[in-house]
Amino acid sequence: MKERNKPILEVKGLKTLFTTKRGVSKAVDGIDFTLHKGETLGIVGESGCGKSMTSLSILRLIPSPPGKIAGGSVYFKGKDLVTMSEDEMRKIRGNEISMIFQEPMTSLNPVIPVGEQIAEALRLHQKMGKKAAWDKSVEMLKLVGIPSPEKRAKQEPFQLSGGMRQRVMIAMALACTPEILIADEPTTALDVTIQAQILELIKDLQTKIGMGVIMITHDLGVVAETCDKVAVMYAGNIVEHASTEQIFADPKHPYTQGLLNSLPKIHEDQDELITIDGSVPSPYNMPAGCRFASRCPYAEDICATHQPDLISHSEDVKVRCWKYTDKWTGKRDKEGVV
Amino acid sequence: MTVQAKTEQPKMAVKTLIGPKESRIKDFLSILIQNKAALVGAIIIIVYLLMAVFAPLLAPYSPYEIDLENKLTPPSAEHWMGTDDKGRDILSRILYGSRLSMGVGFAAVLFGAFFGIIFGLVAGYYGKWVDTIIMRMMDVMLAFPGILLALAIIAALGPSLINVTIAVGAFSVPLFARIVRGSTLEVKRLEYIDAIRSLGATDFVIISKHIFPNILSPIIVQGTLRLATAILSAAGLSFLGLGAQPPSPEWGTMLSSGRDFLFSAPYIALFPGLAISILVLGFNIFGDGLRDAFDPRMKK
Numbered sequence: 001m002k003e004r005n006k007p008i009l010e011v012k013g014l015k016t017l018f019t020t021k022r023g024v025s026k027a028v029d030g031i032d033f034t035l036h037k038g039e040t041l042g043i044v045g046e047s048g049c050g051k052s053m054t055s056l057s058i059l060r061l062i063p064s065p066p067g068k069i070a071g072g073s074v075y076f077k078g079k080d081l082v083t084m085s086e087d088e089m090r091k092i093r094g095n096e097i098s099m100i101f102q103e104p105m106t107s108l109n110p111v112i113p114v115g116e117q118i119a120e121a122l123r124l125h126q127k128m129g130k131k132a133a134w135d136k137s138v139e140m141l142k143l144v145g146i147p148s149p150e151k152r153a154k155q156e157p158f159q160l161s162g163g164m165r166q167r168v169m170i171a172m173a174l175a176c177t178p179e180i181l182i183a184d185e186p187t188t189a190l191d192v193t194i195q196a197q198i199l200e201l202i203k204d205l206q207t208k209i210g211m212g213v214i215m216i217t218h219d220l221g222v223v224a225e226t227c228d229k230v231a232v233m234y235a236g237n238i239v240e241h242a243s244t245e246q247i248f249a250d251p252k253h254p255y256t257q258g259l260l261n262s263l264p265k266i267h268e269d270q271d272e273l274i275t276i277d278g279s280v281p282s283p284y285n286m287p288a289g290c291r292f293a294s295r296c297p298y299a300e301d302i303c304a305t306h307q308p309d310l311i312s313h314s315e316d317v318k319v320r321c322w323k324y325t326d327k328w329t330g331k332r333d334k335e336g337v338v
Numbered sequence: 339m340t341v342q343a344k345t346e347q348p349k350m351a352v353k354t355l356i357g358p359k360e361s362r363i364k365d366f367l368s369i370l371i372q373n374k375a376a377l378v379g380a381i382i383i384i385v386y387l388l389m390a391v392f393a394p395l396l397a398p399y400s401p402y403e404i405d406l407e408n409k410l411t412p413p414s415a416e417h418w419m420g421t422d423d424k425g426r427d428i429l430s431r432i433l434y435g436s437r438l439s440m441g442v443g444f445a446a447v448l449f450g451a452f453f454g455i456i457f458g459l460v461a462g463y464y465g466k467w468v469d470t471i472i473m474r475m476m477d478v479m480l481a482f483p484g485i486l487l488a489l490a491i492i493a494a495l496g497p498s499l500i501n502v503t504i505a506v507g508a509f510s511v512p513l514f515a516r517i518v519r520g521s522t523l524e525v526k527r528l529e530y531i532d533a534i535r536s537l538g539a540t541d542f543v544i545i546s547k548h549i550f551p552n553i554l555s556p557i558i559v560q561g562t563l564r565l566a567t568a569i570l571s572a573a574g575l576s577f578l579g580l581g582a583q584p585p586s587p588e589w590g591t592m593l594s595s596g597r598d599f600l601f602s603a604p605y606i607a608l609f610p611g612l613a614i615s616i617l618v619l620g621f622n623i624f625g626d627g628l629r630d631a632f633d634p635r636m637k638k
Contacts, residue, residue, distance in 0.1 A: 056532075059536055061532060061535055061536055065465075065466070090538045090539075090540065091538065092538070093535070093536055093537060093538035094536060094537030094538035094539075095538055098536065098537070099533075099536040101529055101532065101533050101536075102529075103529050106528055106529040106530060107529045107530050107532075107533040108530050108533070109530045109534065109547075109548050109552070110530075110552065111551050111552055112547070112548075112551075117534075120534070120537065120539065120543075120547075121537040121538070124537065124538055124539060124540075124543075125538060169533070172533075172537060173536075173537075
């Protein structure tokens, strides 16, 4: 990996709560990570673990009520986004930090030609004239690989296929050359061949523009393909944070191990896919100890009562598990349970 | 009902939503034309509009011309709808009256829609206490029977056709506000609103450019149906002597003055009454047809 200087994005102890009639749900519960220029960070985890809420919290787009950023900070170029005024925040959104959404089918306004939607960001942030913005949006469509962009720009979203719409979304997000792109499951709604094209495109544009990318996904294949480092999320926490090679070669956290185990193996004849037993605890009723304890094959007494911290295991690896502390007795290993 | 409708008309549902702008309008019109009732409604409205526009050309007499020698003549070749107690030609008065009735109707609905849309958009988009305050105000307005509210407004402002317009418009405001608020709530949850916010759009841009154009169809349907009610209420208020004043050829006013001759000369009241009923019927069935055309899944 290249030597990198100061991070452009630094998330510290970010906490997002949802208050509903059923109680308070900790959607994001104190997460930390950093992102450098030109780097791709993957955030992986299953549905409902807080991946999307993390990205929405960074841009302060949490639906409020019921959501609320309850603590922590998000430093972008030295400024804290959490305490910024709405006006300042608006200047950052789409201009310096952009986001692409999961559903290309519903993420575009159905009654406005796509070219105009791309032009909107340019006119908002760069105060471009109508003509200039339009020309630039045609250029952006060309950049994201849409054939006959002049014609396509005048079309409305329903005239475009899913893959093309996602390209339009990317063109919209990148129109103002942002420094950070947050891609929230950009390929989940697309079929596999289009997926590969879109990921290739994002990677390609990343090297051209030199932006940092946060890739939110539940697909470990996408992570392996695109990311430099990975944060694995479970029930609102980051449970493991390491480089991509490290995660795939030597996963530390039992949850990460479980995730990798559950991938279908291409060279083996599998009758049944491996799953992780049990289910995620209710966000309204989190256990006092480790959130993965009830599903963890290694769990000891301390796991049920005390929440472990995210500790540095080695230089590049951080893991939230008692197993890697001196509190760990390892008696189940010795007894040969596992 | 919905299941059945879905199997009956799935292609149309898709057709209205999909296709370039011009062909979308074409499809929309073709659905509208297939609906016979709506077509009749549209024709009625067009005929009335033509009547209003070309009243001076069509009317055989002046609507104000008093001819006491020929008063209370039944329908005849010279006076197709007869003459009233002052010998004025009823046909001419009805033709001119269409300008007043439709004018009041359109103005009142535009007035009501304008404020209702603003209230609805603001309440639906901002939610929280803004929503509570606006919608409770609307609920209070809805709690009054429309005509009572209109009477109160006219009592305060004084009887005139303009005040009738304001009064009728005012009690349309909460109806528009409710519909617009509901649609706004629905549209604002959609992902493209998040997407556009993530690009840094201001609330004004989001509301005016991204929410409003997407909730137009219920507004248009409501507007058409409200036109019928507005025309009827305006005529009713004029009948009570609170709107247009004699001798103006307003249909409600004409009805009211024909009331005294119901037994001796029923045509004085009959024709203005018919004029009102047919126009109201036209707007109602056209509005229903519009609703079906905008959302074929709703079709009964």
